[in-house]
Amino acid sequence: METLEYRCPNCNAYLVFDAKSGDMKCDYCLSHFSVDEVKENNETRGKVYNEENGHTHSCEESDSEYFSYSCPSCGGEIIGDATTAATECPFCENPTVITQRLKGEFKPDFVIPFKVTKKEAVSALEKLYGGKKLLPNAFTKDNRVKKVTGMYVPYWICDCEASGTVHYDATRVRTYTDGKYMVTRTDIYKVIRGGTVSFDNIPQDGTTKLEGIHTESIEPYDYSEMIPFSNEYLSGYFADIYDVNSEEVLDRVAERAKASVRESFRETVIGYSTVTEGQSNINIKNGDIHYALLPVWMLNTNWNGKTYTFAMNGQTGKVVGDLPVDKKKFWKRVAMFFGIFAAVAALIALAL
Ligand SMILES: [Zn+2]
Ligand SMILES: [Zn+2]
Structure with missing residues (x-):
C-alpha cells in the first residue's frame, strides 16, 4: 500500500493542513508552507526523497479489503479498510495519506478544504452540550467532545x-x-x-x-x-x-x-x-x-x-x-421545581 507523510523541510516533523491559514503547518517548529510549495517539493524530489527517508511504504497483500502497515514513527500498526484514503496512527497520531487510494477513478476532481479548526469544532460542541441542561453528567464529564474527528x-x-x-x-x-x-x-x-x-x-x-x-x-x-x-x-x-x-x-x-x-x-x-x-x-x-x-x-x-x-x-x-436525555435527571429537575414551589407555599402559609 503506497502512503505518504508530509514532512517539514526544517525539522522533519509532520506537516498537516491548517484550516485557519489554508497552509501546511508544522506543529513542532510552527513553520508554514503553502500547499503549492509542498506539492512542488514532493513532485520534484518525489519518490526518491520519500524512499530515501523511508516515507513511502509498500506492502504486498492479497486481501484488498483491509490494509495494515507499521507506523514509521512509532512502529505501531496502522489499519484501514477498503475506502480509507487518509488516516492517522492510533498510537502517535502520525498523519498518513494513502496515495494509492487516490488514483485513477478514485482521484477526486475537487476538494473544499477545512475552514473550521478543531478548536472551533470542540467549542461549538461544548456550547451545544452546555445548552442541554438535561444532559447526563456521565456523558459530559470525560471530555468526549475532544474526540471530534475531521x-x-x-x-x-x-x-x-x-x-x-x-x-x-x-x-x-x-x-x-x-x-x-x-x-x-x-x-x-x-x-x-x-x-x-x-x-x-x-x-x-x-x-x-x-x-x-x-x-x-x-x-x-x-x-x-x-x-x-x-x-x-x-x-x-x-x-x-x-x-x-x-x-x-x-x-x-x-x-x-x-x-x-x-x-x-x-x-x-x-x-x-x-x-x-x-x-x-x-x-x-x-x-x-x-x-x-x-x-x-x-x-x-x-x-x-x-x-x-x-x-x-x-x-x-x-x-x-442528537443528544441523549437522562430520564433520572429530568425527574430530579421536575422534583426540584415542585420542591421550591412547596417551600414557597409553606412560606406564604406561615406569613398568613
Ligand atoms: Zn518543522
Ligand atoms: Zn505511530
Whole structure:
C-alpha cells in the first residue's frame, strides 16, 4: 500500500493542513508552507526523497479489503479498510495519506478544504452540550467532545436540468346569500404548470459509512470555494473514497430535482381554496457530475449502549446532532421545581 507523510523541510516533523491559514503547518517548529510549495517539493524530489527517508511504504497483500502497515514513527500498526484514503496512527497520531487510494477513478476532481479548526469544532460542541441542561453528567464529564474527528467525506456533485409539467385539481369556494337562500358555489379548475429548471451543484454523499448521519442536514456547502483536488489537503485528517458510484447516486439526484421542481411549481398555484396535485411528467437531463471531498467534523460516541452522532459542516460550521436525555435527571429537575414551589407555599402559609 503506497502512503505518504508530509514532512517539514526544517525539522522533519509532520506537516498537516491548517484550516485557519489554508497552509501546511508544522506543529513542532510552527513553520508554514503553502500547499503549492509542498506539492512542488514532493513532485520534484518525489519518490526518491520519500524512499530515501523511508516515507513511502509498500506492502504486498492479497486481501484488498483491509490494509495494515507499521507506523514509521512509532512502529505501531496502522489499519484501514477498503475506502480509507487518509488516516492517522492510533498510537502517535502520525498523519498518513494513502496515495494509492487516490488514483485513477478514485482521484477526486475537487476538494473544499477545512475552514473550521478543531478548536472551533470542540467549542461549538461544548456550547451545544452546555445548552442541554438535561444532559447526563456521565456523558459530559470525560471530555468526549475532544474526540471530534475531521473527516473528508466523498460526495458526488451533480448538475442537471429538469423539465416537464405538473397538473393540479383546484377549487375556489364562495358562499353568498341569494334571497332567502345561502348559496355555496364551488368552481373547479384544472391548473397546469410547466417549465424547465436547471440545477447546479446538487450534492449527494458517495459513502455507505455515514449511516445515521443525515448529510443533507449539514448542507449547504459554498461551492464557489471548491478547488482542484490535491493530496496535501488530507494531511492531518481522515478521508474516505467513495463506495457508492456515480450511477447509483444519479437516481437519488433525479428524485431530489423532481421534488424540488414540484415544490417550486406548487408555490405558484395560489388563490385557490383547495389544490390537489395530479399527474406529473418531469424529465431529467443529467449534466456534469464531479467527485469531491467535503469537510465534516464528526463525533460518534456511545452512551448507555446507544450511539450518538454529531456532525458539523467543516466549511460553514453548521452543526447537527442528537443528544441523549437522562430520564433520572429530568425527574430530579421536575422534583426540584415542585420542591421550591412547596417551600414557597409553606412560606406564604406561615406569613398568613
Ligand atoms: Zn518543522
Ligand atoms: Zn505511530
